[in-house]
Amino acid sequence: MSGAGERKVLREYESIVLDLPITEAVWELAIRLAGRGRESGLNVPLADLVIFACARVHGVELAHADRHFDLLAAS
Numbered sequence: 001m002s003g004a005g006e007r008k009v010l011r012e013y014e015s016i017v018l019d020l021p022i023t024e025a026v027w028e029l030a031i032r033l034a035g036r037g038r039e040s041g042l043n044v045p046l047a048d049l050v051i052f053a054c055a056r057v058h059g060v061e062l063a064h065a066d067r068h069f070d071l072l073a074a075s
Contacts, residue, residue: 020058020060025057026057027050029057030049030050030052033049033053033075034046044068045068052073
């Protein structure tokens with residue numbers, strides 16, 4: 001994708017993607033998920049933990065194509 005194409009897609013996302021606060025509850029859930037993942041041998045990138053926790057705390061569906069989010073949802 002060209003630079004212009006990327007900018008267009010990002011502008012479209014800007015208009016539809018929610019801006020949710022990363023609250024203390026989000027951090028606490030991300031920390032708990034990281035601990036559970038470690039205990040079960042699952043290594044999830046930190047950014048994925050925070051994104052997943054933020055969506056879960058705020059009760060929004062997370063559109064994705066990332067198996068880490070499926071694994072977190074199943075845990």
